[in-house]
Amino acid sequence: MAMVAFAMRAYIKQLFDSNGRPREAQHLVDDVVEMFKVWEDQKESNKLNFQFESKESGELCKNLIKVFNLDKLPGHNEVTSLKDARWAIIGEFSKQKGFPLWSLKYIDTSDNIKKIIDNILKICEPDGLKNPSLLTETLSQLKQNSLDLKSLLIQTxxxxxxxxKYLHGVEMVDVKEDEIEEAIIYLRQHLQGEIGTWKENDVKEKLKDWRIEKNTSDDTELRKALVNLFDIQTDSDKLPIIDSIIDIIWGISLASVQYPIWTLKYVTSDTEEKSLLTDLHKLFIIDNYANLANSQELATRINERMDELKALISDKGNFYNGFINYIKGIQTIALQDSEIDSAISYLNGRKINIKAWSEILISNILKDWRLENSSKKEEEQEIPTTEKEEIVRWVQNLSPEKAKSILNAMCDDNVTLNLLKKYVNK
Known part of the structure; x- marks a missing residue:
């Protein structure tokens, strides 16, 4: 036993237990005793599960300790392995900052710093240490950008x-400045795990939940306004939820005209009506949580223009006329009256649900229609009779050598009439 213990001296701080902690001299003495016990009892022992730490792991650990000042954190004054460093970063370090490490990606910083942050967070995941190339890449990046990263980390x-900034940028939620603190409180109460373990996508999904819950509690006036605007038959004492009202609008009111509500913008000259119709269309888009952010304000605006909006909506011809006015106004298409039926037929042939119709989408589809139409017209153009006769005369007067030259030239897509003239000496 003494000889084995002597031989194991070379592995002091070179072997690591399953928790990533290095085995000190005293630990190895205990390990040797445990090893002989296993031999005698002929039973396995989890205490003897060790691993070597790679050179990259050890060096990366030291760099992380230095850049993040991990050895200064309470309870982490003995960070001795990469596993220790990971727990310190997603645990006490992030707790002190109050927000996850990836938050720094959304300030004005370089792509290199953003890449390093992503890689460090990957290493902090349960299987992060199983990717040697990730460790090597992160170590190299950290050495090159340690000062820049450290200067950010110290600014809480x-x-x-x-x-x-990340919360403000989440699409379909549209967090206002006066709502941001309320949203953060909600996230702290509803996201599981330590702050350092929060992932961007988890925050985004939970933020959507916050918006839904917030809107559900204060959208009564908006629901009343929509029911009145579209003459929806319902129990006045029990209004449907906003999603159900929107489903009714799509399924009955707009389905009967086969055009989205934004088309009405192109039959009115009133600026406020145009703005309202734009906001209503946004509201009707599936999962568009953002448009309920100011439901009370939207309800007030609808009520102020209720008669005018009802007049627009009640005349189904307005939808068609508005759509025609829009597509005729797309300058890059230059649609003629004689082409309207062809353009609409092309659009209907795409079989796109009107819920997905937007001005940009319609414009792009009709640009395709215009290109295809133009190509067909070019293909249908015939060579003028005079040019046909001229070509026939050239061919009849060609010598075999010149005919061969012309055939060779015609293998090139860039052959032109002038090139042919050159070969026949015209």
């Missing part, structure tokens, strides 16, 4: 700034 306020 940047974490909050970056996190708020």
């Amino acid at each position: 306020s940047l974490f909050e700034i970056g996190f708020k």
Whole structure:
């Protein structure tokens, strides 16, 4: 036993237990005793499950400790392995900052810093240490950008700034400045795990939940306004939820005209009506949580223009006329009256649900229609009779050598009439 213990001296701090902690001299003495016990009892022992730490892992650990000042964190004054460093970053470090490390990606910083942050967070995941190339890449990046990253890490306020910027940028939620603190409180109460383990997508999905819950509680006036505007028959004492009302509008009111509500913008000259119709269309888009952010304000605007909007909606011809006015106004298409039926037939042939119709989508589809139409017209153009006769005369007067030259030239897509003239000496 003494000889084995002596031989194991070379592995002091070179072997690591399953928790990533290095085995000190005293630990190895215990390990040797445990090993002989296993031999005697002929039973396995989990205490003898060790691993070597790669050179890259050890060096990366040291760099992380230095850049993040991990050895200064309470309870982490003995960070001795990469596994320790990972727990310190997603645990106490992120807790002190109050926001996850990836928040720094959303301040004005370089792509290199963003890449390093992504890689560090990948290493902090359960299987992060199983990717040697990731460790090597991160170590190299950290060495090259350590000063820049450290200068960001020490500024705690940047974490909050970056996190708020991320929340403001989440599509379909549209967090207002006066709502941001309320949203953060909701996230802290509903996201599971340590702050350092929060993922961007988890935050985004939970933020959508916050918006839905918030809107459900204060959208009564908007629901009343929509029921009145579209003459929806319902129990006045029990209004449907906003999603159900929108489903009714799509399924009955707009389905009967086969055009989205934004088309009405092109039959009115009133600026406020145009703005309202735009906002209503946004509201009707599936999962568009953002448009309920100011439901009370939208309800007030609808009520102020209720008669005018009802007049527009009640005349089904307005939808068609508005659509025609829009497509005729697309300058890049230059649609003629004689082409309207062809353009609409092409659009209907795409079989796109009117819920997905937007001005940009319709414009792009009709650009395709215009290109295809133009190509067909070019293909249908015939060579003028005079040119046909001229070509026939050239061919009849060609010598075999010149005919061969012309055939060779015609293998090139760039052959032109002038090139043919050159070969026949015209």
